[in-house]
Amino acid sequence: MLRTLRRFVDPEVDRHLLASEGEFIIDEVVKHWWTLVLPICGLAASVVCFLAMIVTGAAWWLFLLLGLVIDVWAVVRMFRVHMDRFVITNMRVFRVHGVFNQHLATMPMTRILDISVEQPFLGRLLGFGHFIFESAAQDQGLRVIRYVGRPEQRDLIIQRVIQMAGLRTNLAHPR
Template sequence: MPEVLRRFVDPEVDRHLLDDEGEFIIDEVAKHWITLVLPVTAMAASMVFFIAMIVVPTVWALLMVIGLVLDAWAAIRIHQMHMDRFVITNMRVFRVHGIINQHLATMPMTRILDISVEQPLMGRLCGYGHFIFESAAQDQGLRVIRYVGDPEKRDLTIQRVIQMAGLRTNLAHPR
């Protein structure tokens, strides 16, 4: 696949790493599967319109357009979810998202003051949550990350990275 085309199909988070500084990925998180429920439902609904073209042939063109619009919307939405990645490295956290225009928001581990994990009822049942990062900066590009699967595990991963980097003191063994 040509390089230019691949950038629209794969989020390529590796190209954002600081290889010469020894940065490596600890966890790469795609959106939780719950974000696909609405687009998949739209695709299923489009099939109803395509079948209705046979049953009601007088308005087949309208039914076909509705079905195609639903399919196009669902395909774009599914691809948007695929291109949205939250990455935890040994040095920072960052999010890459977007299909045509790609957006990169990053926060070094040293700037993370507080992480809140919000899990609505549906998130507790299905295993997803939303991260809210607090930092010393007033204007942040990386504040809320929505629909993170297994948020408790991801939070512990970030806390371990911060601890291993020596950015926080060990409460059990004060220095």
């Protein structure tokens, strides 16, 4: 029972590894803290609604209902952020996300043709960006990964894994 419950509160990325093939996690990426700002503002707004109940008289129940709706929205949004993981292994990259229905998208390192890192102005200030993967497949389940913290460093990690696997030739030392 406890194991089943744990699957709903932890993304458990380890269970998606091909351990028998020697796959191991190099980096597990959680969403950047910026994705939690709006839900936290929602929680603050719900506190204001609850405080407004004191002075509104007969309409107190409207503020109670509004505060509860905002709380549920904020908690669900925060939980969705918690359950969204992007994982870099020695063999592939994959993303696990979803609260009730969990979705897994995988791309082997051999299929990655190009990685673009997009950093909007706010992302440059706060240290996040978005990954855009290009592969040989026309339609893929893993194309855009949003709100990746330290995107330049993570891009270098992926490039290093691809290089170490021998999937790309070393331009500095031709064979």
